[in-house]
Amino acid sequence: MLALAATEAGEFRQTVSLQTVDIPTDPPDFLLVQVAWSDLNPVDLQKLHSRTTDFPFVSGFSGSGIVQETSDEVAFPVGASVCFLLDPTKKSGSYAQYCRVDRRAAALVPPQITLKEAASIPLAGCTAYESLRKLGLLTESTTSVQTLLIVGGAGGVGSWATRIARAWHPNLEIICTSDTSRDWCLANGASRCIPHVLQELPGGPHGSVDAILCLTEPTPTLMNAMSEVIRPYGSICLVVAGPSIRSLNLDFVFFKSVTVYTETVFSCFRTQFSHSQPSKMMAQILNWMSTGRICAPLSPCLDEIDADWTKATVPNGILERLHSGHVQGKLVMRIGDSSVAGNVHDTDFVDAR
Amino acid sequence: MLALAATEAGEFRQTVSLQTVDIPTDPPDFLLVQVAWSDLNPVDLQKLHSRTTDFPFVSGFSGSGIVQETSDEVAFPVGASVCFLLDPTKKSGSYAQYCRVDRRAAALVPPQITLKEAASIPLAGCTAYESLRKLGLLTESTTSVQTLLIVGGAGGVGSWATRIARAWHPNLEIICTSDTSRDWCLANGASRCIPHVLQELPGGPHGSVDAILCLTEPTPTLMNAMSEVIRPYGSICLVVAGPSIRSLNLDFVFFKSVTVYTETVFSCFRTQFSHSQPSKMMAQILNWMSTGRICAPLSPCLDEIDADWTKATVPNGILERLHSGHVQGKLVMRIGDSSVAGNVHDTDFVDAR
Structure with missing residues (x-):
């Protein structure tokens, strides 16, 4: 599959490029999700600097997409829309076409919520x-x-x-x-x-x-x-x-x-989800969104710059914007084409007040 | 009045002695309490080291005694038994015959609780x-x-x-x-x-x-x-x-x-008791003691050494014991004579389990 992968530790401009890497295989009982949108966070770039082994490394710790394989047909059938949080200790992140997702860190996205909106939920x-x-x-x-x-x-x-x-x-x-x-x-x-x-x-x-x-x-x-x-x-x-x-x-x-x-939401992985259930938090937030109580604070930056992941590393691309440290709202990045990523709703930028 | 007062900053053996000092006068609307028992805490000795001005300084931040003057006849009549916590920014502590006590940091001691037991409550x-x-x-x-x-x-x-x-x-x-x-x-x-x-x-x-x-x-x-x-x-x-x-x-x-x-219980004084009411906490603990739920963990050290405050600074006196850092249970020190301090109950050292 294609992924925005780093070949060594360092600054993203020097280390990250679009590469072909293996689809993650372990553990086999996880959901395989075709990524539609990845979210972007300052911690993504920090990970590139601190990692010293096990390259290529794909950054990105949460996103949304479509279930392709599942061992859990009832909650997450093939074809279902989900958003998910990834274990930060793994080398396969959400800047890629496919992710292996722990179902305890995933939630079903209801039809009235776009995958773009959903990708902004799991981490931030x-x-x-x-x-x-x-x-x-x-x-x-x-x-x-x-x-x-x-x-x-x-x-x-x-x-x-x-x-x-x-x-x-x-x-x-x-x-x-x-x-x-x-x-x-x-x-x-x-x-x-x-x-x-x-x-x-x-x-x-x-x-x-x-x-x-x-x-x-x-x-x-x-x-x-x-x-x-x-x-x-x-x-x-x-x-x-x-x-x-x-x-x-x-x-x-x-x-x-x-x-x-x-507070780090990643503590759930250290504890085998015994003390924190991101799936439940995501479901709660999705429910608030479905009932109109809250609207995702998607970044207006996405209007200005190309959110297509294949151009993420170019000057003024989305990683550069993230690197600047002055982002307004939640940045997400389109990974799949429009058949996977879905259309952007007119409501994406509605004021939530 | 007599007080165990420090004349300069430093170690208690060099600085603390039994002296005659003025009965504290400010503020006048506070209760005047004749001290029966002072409690002793490691922080008492620390205060001696850190203080740089305003001597003589009397250490000790909580105790029990008998109300002598009051502007609040209903809750705290003259003659009532009370335990109290003192503002640590003041120079008049509980190693003395009299204290001015803020009624918001005082509680009535019911008759079935000794003043000795009560003195162990306010700070610890x-x-x-x-x-x-x-x-x-x-x-x-x-x-x-x-x-x-x-x-x-x-x-x-x-x-x-x-x-x-x-x-x-x-x-x-x-x-x-x-x-x-x-x-x-x-x-x-x-x-x-x-x-x-x-x-x-x-x-x-x-x-x-x-x-x-x-x-x-x-x-x-x-x-x-x-x-x-x-x-x-x-x-x-x-x-x-x-x-x-x-x-x-x-x-x-x-x-x-x-x-x-x-956690420092003294925060109540910084906030004018808006966020923490020591009087209520003391009353709660006294209630547990009255109903037999809890017994004060008075130190068995008091069996071994002289708890009379006039001998507090002698070798192996109570301040020396406190200084050692290896105290078992709650140390308190008798200030008044037996007519004020009351008799020690047989239940003082009962196992609380």
Whole structure:
């Protein structure tokens, strides 16, 4: 099959190209899915840098497509539309024509949801879902969280989190930080958009926000800023684990009795799905979409650049856009031709508010 | 009044002595309490080292006694027995004959509980209570926590936590670490007592304990050990904020989606009691004691050494015992004479299991 594969570790421009690789075979009892759309995440590029063996390596950790082979005819018959999350320890990712998919990390896509929309759910949507659940925001009941700060609100997870939190709590004050995407954040459901945490929000011992969803590297400067603005007994959820996670200063956080959640949706694979079921989270999000409660925050970037995966690595291609770090909304990439990938709905870019 | 006061920063043997100091006057609307018993905690000694101004300084952050003056006749009449927590930013502590007490950090002691028992509650009991609540263990309903590791299980907070957790969950596996107090931990309700985390418990990606209550400094070595043994989606509650809290490695914790709680009962003072009510926690614990559900884990050390505060600083006195770091159970110190401090009940050292 064709895949966007890396032949060595490094920067995608030098290492990634369209190559013919084997269709993954192991384990045989997994679903074989013909990929329609892959989603794209900053972590895809990070994986290219950190991997040292076992090439060619195909990046991409989630997507959507059509079931081609199955050992589970009832839940996932051949021909069914599914979205899926992939084990990040495998070398076969979703930047390829076929994936082997663990059914516990897959969900059926109902007919009213496009495969393009569905591809945006498994990694970014579920990360937003799990993070908000940890922060106590996935409940109808009265919550102590009245102000949520999303650091990096314009990206894929931030856009999903904004929409999900807004759908659950119409009166929640959602503050997004973004250098460049103010209009996107506000249109997406944010109450305000600020460039930086420290300059804009009052901090100190009493803090000013009840919960923080941190979607960028928790550098010492950022950690200090978050420690200042979080209220006592508040919560911070860390979603990015670059080098900073190895040396976090929780001094001020401690004296506020703050809770620090760490969140990676990939933990489900380490635990054999005993503590987290991405299939259930995906089904929940798909259900919200089917009933009109939430609309996928697909990136408007896709209007501007070629989303065809065969041109992903060209200058201003989709990987370049991802590399820039200034994406608005959730980027996905068309892998299959239109017979597999389906047509884009008119509703793809509808404002979710 | 007499107080065990420090005249300068430093080690207690050089700085603390029995001195005459003014009865605290501010703020005037607080309760004035004649102290019967002060509790003793490692943080008392740390305060002596870190304080740089405003001497004489009286350490001690909680205790019990008799109300002498009150602006709140209904809840706290003159003559009432109370236990109380003190604001750690003030220079007047509980190693003294009188304290000014915020009524929001005080609770009435019912007649069947001795003032000695009551003095063990406000700091150590409430810290244990809040920590266990954060870890999800203060609920009758089914909890996902089947194994609780208490690092430093023999000390005051650890002994309280063991008894409270055992009272709520008779079948919970409670593992305590202690170098020297194996028998105390087991008698106190622990399922097992181990000397160190890393050598004794299986770790790795799947971990082996559901929750950890860390009551010693989270050094890099200990943090690494806890990261190994905690199961994915598990919880760690940090209660000690020495230098290590400024540089915590959450790398492995991150990839397990672990939650890190930070707990200091003193946060209530920073927040004007808006998020935490020590008076309610104390009342809850006193109620459990009144109904026989829990018995205060008073230290058997008190049998061996002189608990009279006027001899607290002599060799092998109670401060020396506290300084050793190897206390079993909750240390308290008699301040008043027997007419104030009351008689010791025969039930003080009853096994709580």
